[in-house]
Amino acid sequence: MPRRTKLVVIAALAFTIAMMLYTSSLRDSRSSDQRTIQDFYHKTKGALAPGSAGSGSDSGPNSNTAPKIVDMDNDGDIDEEDVRLAREMQSRLKAAEQQAKDNANAKAPNPPDAPSNVIGVGSSANGQKGAAGGAGGAAAPAAAGGAVAGAPAGAPADAGAADADAAVAAELSTILKRAPVVIFSKTYCPFSKRAKGVLLDKYVIDPAPFVVELDTHPLGPQLQARLAELTGRRTVPNILVGGTSIGGGDDIAAMDTNKQLVEKVSTLGSKWGVVMKERLA
Structure with missing residues (x-):
């Protein structure tokens, strides 16, 4: 009886060792999956980086530079689905950027007028001299025939004074x-x-x-x-x-x-x- 028990134990140990060697050989022969959390992070970061297909830069369908396409769906290859996903991400980023600009412009004060539009007006006229040498812009041209400004052409210069009298x-x-x-x-x-x-x-x-x-x-x-x-x-x-x-x-x-x-x-x-x-x- 003891001899038979020893044989059973030895057989079980041999079977266990054989199974371990077999499974180990299978793991070695199978190609390991190198995709990890770090790989996913770096791929996502690369997709969002300037110049990539999913960024808000000039690279896109209308750009002279072809967009950089990465494996967006992590299926092991780059295909049409990756291109579509990259373009959709690019469109979303551009829309978000434009929305942010619009919101900033809406909250900002009105932009200042061009200098050509404010010369001679208000405090902006200080120190400015027009073509006629007068501060704040050019002097008003004299009325034709010596007439008072605003009076009909040909009216005497003292027509306004005469009317007042x-x-x-x-x-x-x-x-x-x-x-x-x-x-x-x-x-x-x-x-x-x-x-x-x-x-x-x-x-x-x-x-x-x-x-x-x-x-x-x-x-x-x-x-x-x-x-x-x-x-x-x-x-x-x-x-x-x-x-x-x-x-x-x-x-x-x-x-x-x-x-x-x-x-x-x-x-x-x-x-x-x-x-x-x-x-x-």
């Missing part, structure tokens, strides 16, 4: 027709306030005086200059009765003190039926 004269004529007694004043002037206090508060004048505040009138400075030419008085107040100036604030106060004001106003305004009397009389 005519407008002032017409406005003054309209004002003088409003009432026989007209007080040309300024709202902040103490002498004007004094004259208005006498004429409007102490006395009753019929028809009522018309007051023109030159500091608020659109043509105030021009009217004041025109009154200076017509009456010789450049300051305010300037009180006119029937178109004739009877003086300013001091003159009104003096005539009122000397009891001459009512007679003066009534005489000059008699043609228009002016009646003047003290409120408390």
